[in-house]
Amino acid sequence: MTGTLSGRVALVTGGAQGIGKAICVRLAADGAKVVVADPGVGIDGRGGDASLATALAEKIGGAAFPRSIANPGTAEEAVAMAVGHFGGIDILVNNAAILRDGFVFKLEPADFEDVLRVNLSAAFYLTRAATGVMRDQAKAERGGKPYGWGRIVNVTSTAGLYGNFGQAAYASAKAGLIGLTRVTAMDMARSLVTCNAVAPFAATRITDSIKPQNDAQIAYKARALKAPASAVADLVAHLASPAAQSVTGQVLGVRGKEVFAFAQMRLAKRAVVGSGGMAAAFEEIKGAFADQSTDLEAFNTDPVV
Numbered sequence: 689m690t691g692t693l694s695g696r697v698a699l700v701t702g703g704a705q706g707i708g709k710a711i712c713v714r715l716a717a718d719g720a721k722v723v724v725a726d727p728g729v730g731i732d733g734r735g736g737d738a739s740l741a742t743a744l745a746e747k748i749g750g751a752a753f754p755r756s757i758a759n760p761g762t763a764e765e766a767v768a769m770a771v772g773h774f775g776g777i778d779i780l781v782n783n784a785a786i787l788r789d790g791f792v793f794k795l796e797p798a799d800f801e802d803v804l805r806v807n808l809s810a811a812f813y814l815t816r817a818a819t820g821v822m823r824d825q826a827k828a829e830r831g832g833k834p835y836g837w838g839r840i841v842n843v844t845s846t847a848g849l850y851g852n853f854g855q856a857a858y859a860s861a862k863a864g865l866i867g868l869t870r871v872t873a874m875d876m877a878r879s880l881v882t883c884n885a886v887a888p889f890a891a892t893r894i895t896d897s898i899k900p901q902n903d904a905q906i907a908y909k910a911r912a913l914k915a916p917a918s919a920v921a922d923l924v925a926h927l928a929s930p931a932a933q934s935v936t937g938q939v940l941g942v943r944g945k946e947v948f949a950f951a952q953m954r955l956a957k958r959a960v961v962g963s964g965g966m967a968a969a970f971e972e973i974k975g976a977f978a979d980q981s982t983d984l985e986a987f988n989t990d991p992v993v
């Protein structure tokens with residue numbers, strides 16, 4: 689126990705397995721009380737095993753919310769559980785995600801919508817519920833003066849920043865989380881609550897499920913399986929700590945011992961349409977066009993572990 693998060697209450701969605709589990713274990717080791725919100729579903733969101741969340745909660749002295757948080761009512765119930773059991777909510781980690789891949793010309797609308805609901809809408813439902821409580825806590829200066837306990841971390845993916853074949857639903861949701869992160873950071877700035885996005889790389893069942901299509905992807909998978917989930921938890925714990933009070937609205941990444949700060953969408957090049965028409969203006973701006981690399985290609989290097 690480091691005690692740096694002593695007195696604080698965290699809610700981690702998808703906290704029973706993989707990266708979420710590592711985050712729960714780490715936040716609890718740092719002294720936080722943790723609500724593990726996770727129905728223990730398969731990678732595609734189907735099935736369920738409530739015992740995963742209850743067993744972990746018992747082990748780390750937290751509480752289990754072994755139900756889906758992908759609707760406004762249950763998201764509110766999960767936040768109410770944190771407040772009811774432990775007296776507040778200081779750290780929200782929107783980590784839950786499911787995967788339903790398929791080429792954009794084949795993907796079923798129902799699968800797209802299910803992925804958006806779990807990976808993006810649920811983060812909004814929880815943020816909405818938690819920020820209401822956090823604003824009151826800020827006014828009451830919970831944890832001391834000035835208030836500095838409120839933290840929201842949205843677990844995104846480089847798939848949302850770069851894209852990847854067949855991941856229309858997953859990438860759309862993860863890109864959407866960046867917008868949610870920025871606006872939450874802005875809306876909560878007056879309450880001194882920070883909100884950041886983290887794109888992780890870690891060995892979990894998701895990494896294990898990658899089906900390599902070529903040699904480059906075989907190499908990518910082998911490298912990806914070297915990065916431990918505990919490194920992602922280290923970054924989240926740092927963001928939750930007093931040292932990161934002024935860090936907000938950022939898109940970060942972590943892969944083993946590497947941490948990344950991602951550039952965000954900004955105006956890259958401007959041209960004015962003149963006598964040469966649109967074609968001439970395009971000539972001026974095309975140097976700033978983005979390449980078409982996938983995230984697997986962009987990060988096809990050995991992680992530092």
Ligand SMILES: NC(=O)c1ccc[n+]([C@@H]2O[C@H](COP(=O)([O-])OP(=O)(O)OC[C@H]3O[C@@H](n4cnc5c(N)ncnc54)[C@H](O)[C@@H]3O)[C@@H](O)[C@H]2O)c1
Nearest residue numbers: 702705706707728729756757783784785845889890892894
């Ligand atoms: N593993 C990686 O390298 C990697 C890379 C990029 C992004 N991510 C992101 O990291 C996060 C964790 O991924 P992981 O690799 O640990 O995957 P995982 O499948 O092991 O864990 C996801 C967890 O979310 C839970 N979950 C799913 N639907 C839920 C719902 N409706 N309500 C509550 N919980 C729900 C699952 O039960 C599971 O425990 C995800 O957001 C994922 O997109 C992971």
